[in-house]
Amino acid sequence: MECLAEMPHAPLDRRPRKRQRLGWDVGPEIPQLKKLCGEEVANVISAMTMGLSSGGIVSSQETQGLFRFVTPPLREDDKDGHYVFAVGDNLTSRYRINAKMGEGTFGQVLECWDRERKEMVAIKIIRGIKKYRDAAMIEIGMLEQLCKYEKSRSSCVQIRNWFDYRNHICIVCEKLGPSLYDFLRKNSYRSFPVAIVREVAKQLLECLAFMHDLRLIHTDLKPENILLVSPEYIKVPDYKVSSCSPKEGSYYKRVPKSSSIKVIDFGSTTYDQQDQTYVVSTRHYRAPEVILGLGWSYPCDIWSVGCILVELCTGEALFQTHENLEHLAMMERVLGPLPYHMLKKADRHGEKYVRKGRLNWPEGCASRESMKAVMKLPRLQNLVMQNVEQAA
Numbered sequence: 001m002e003c004l005a006e007m008p009h010a011p012l013d014r015r016p017r018k019r020q021r022l023g024w025d026v027g028p029e030i031p032q033l034k035k036l037c038g039e040e041v042a043n044v045i046s047a048m049t050m051g052l053s054s055g056g057i058v059s060s061q062e063t064q065g066l067f068r069f070v071t072p073p074l075r076e077d078d079k080d081g082h083y084v085f086a087v088g089d090n091l092t093s094r095y096r097i098n099a100k101m102g103e104g105t106f107g108q109v110l111e112c113w114d115r116e117r118k119e120m121v122a123i124k125i126i127r128g129i130k131k132y133r134d135a136a137m138i139e140i141g142m143l144e145q146l147c148k149y150e151k152s153r154s155s156c157v158q159i160r161n162w163f164d165y166r167n168h169i170c171i172v173c174e175k176l177g178p179s180l181y182d183f184l185r186k187n188s189y190r191s192f193p194v195a196i197v198r199e200v201a202k203q204l205l206e207c208l209a210f211m212h213d214l215r216l217i218h219t220d221l222k223p224e225n226i227l228l229v230s231p232e233y234i235k236v237p238d239y240k241v242s243s244c245s246p247k248e249g250s251y252y253k254r255v256p257k258s259s260s261i262k263v264i265d266f267g268s269t270t271y272d273q274q275d276q277t278y279v280v281s282t283r284h285y286r287a288p289e290v291i292l293g294l295g296w297s298y299p300c301d302i303w304s305v306g307c308i309l310v311e312l313c314t315g316e317a318l319f320q321t322h323e324n325l326e327h328l329a330m331m332e333r334v335l336g337p338l339p340y341h342m343l344k345k346a347d348r349h350g351e352k353y354v355r356k357g358r359l360n361w362p363e364g365c366a367s368r369e370s371m372k373a374v375m376k377l378p379r380l381q382n383l384v385m386q387n388v389e390q391a392a
Contacts, residue, residue: 070090072086072089081129082107082127083107083108083125083128083168085110087099091165092165093115094115095112095113095114095172096112096115098110098120099111101122106126106127106132106136107125107168108124109122109123109124109125110122111175112172114172117160120175121174122175123170123172123173124136124170125165125168126170128166133169135267135268136169136267138266138267138269139267139269140162140171142266143156143158143171144159145216146214146216146266149210149214155203155262156207156211156263156264156266157173157176157263158174159171159172176229177228177231178227178231179224179228180200180223180227180308180312183228183254184223184312186254187253189315190253191312191315191387191388192255192256192313194313195259196255197313200259204263207263208301211269212298212301215272216270217297218268218304219269219270219300220268220280220304221305222281222282222285222304222308223311225265226262226263227261227262227263227264228260229261229262230258232256232258233254233256234254234255234257235252236253237251272297276296280296281300283319284317284318284320285308286327287299287300287303287304288342289342291324291327291353292328292342292353292354293346294345294346294350307319310380310383310384313384313387314387319334320373321373323366323370325352325366326366326373328359328361329359329365330374332359333374334377334380343357343358344357361374
């Protein structure tokens with residue numbers, strides 16, 4: 001194991017890497033199929049399978065050998081720059097698309113068969129837009145940096161490979177299970193058992209301790225970016241379901257067989273630096289110092305973890321808002337008054353949320369609905385105790 005004391009001090013070079021055009025960008029040249037695409041390929045393959053090709057009868061095995069390397073027809077990206085594909089297409093001669101696993105602002109994640117390693121992998125296909133390509137190169141650099149350390153294998157997703165295909169950066173990673181958010185959603189937003197939440201908390205804090213020792217800040221921790229290692233689950237009785245016209249199957253909820261997790265999405269990860277005042281983190285998991293424009297550092301990751309753990313206990317995001325002052329008021333409602341030293345240091349951007357050393361609430365409230373949304377929140381201790389199950 002490499003010593004964690006050997007921490008990187010120089011900032012990561014975030015410029016997109018330039019490389020020679022590789023064979024997988026154009027696909028292998030197969031003389032019989034070189035100029036064919038789309039329906040023509042399908043017709044030729046069909047004819048070859050039936051033994052009607054001009055060279056005589058061709059076996060099914062030989063046909064499959066040719067087909068497996070066929071480059072898919074060129075298709076224009078969609079209006080948002082996403083790669084357009086069909087299940088069964090090749091991504092280079094090495095990978096075959098098996099299914100779509102998910103989609104986000106960055107692009108799409110596809111389940112693919114790796115012919116070389118004989119295993120399923122997840123390939124993140126970045127939108128063909130410069131800012132997303134640049135962010136992808138940052139993520140690749142971070143993943144390669146993390147992979148140098150043995151400890152990352154138990155907490156961070158592992159990169160297998162990356163390549164540039166038809167103007168799309170493709171990042172090949174190990175295939176994992178669903179995100180914590182997807183598991184919650186498919187479980188009708190039922191809470192996780194407290195024992196599972198404890199295990200997830202332990203792993204998240206160990207992951208952050210490892211990253212922070214390397215002077216890295218994730219900056220975008222959320223349930224969508226935490227994946228269960230295994231997709232397997234069991235169904236257990238859910239005693240909290242109301243007996244009034246329950247939906248079919250609602251007396252049971254899903255519980256993961258394994259609590260093992262891995263953190264993903266390092267496109268926003270950065271080295272610790274001074275004067276970091278730009279906005280980070282997805283809204284519901286954003287720390288107060290970020291909203292107030294005070295600059296941020298390692299604690300912003302810890303704040304996000306706290307919000308995530310409450311969400312796992314309750315099934316719902318803790319701070320459901322899209323407005324800054326309301327968000328800060330919710331924090332005070334749940335946790336008590338914001339520290340005076342933070343309110344005092346609020347910059348010009350944050351001053352509209354602060355008056356005379358205190359939060360400008362409810363005076364600055366935008367609407368009665370906003371005030372009601374804040375008032376209905378209980379204190380954190382009560383909120384958790386109302387929702388967690390008794391530990392076994």
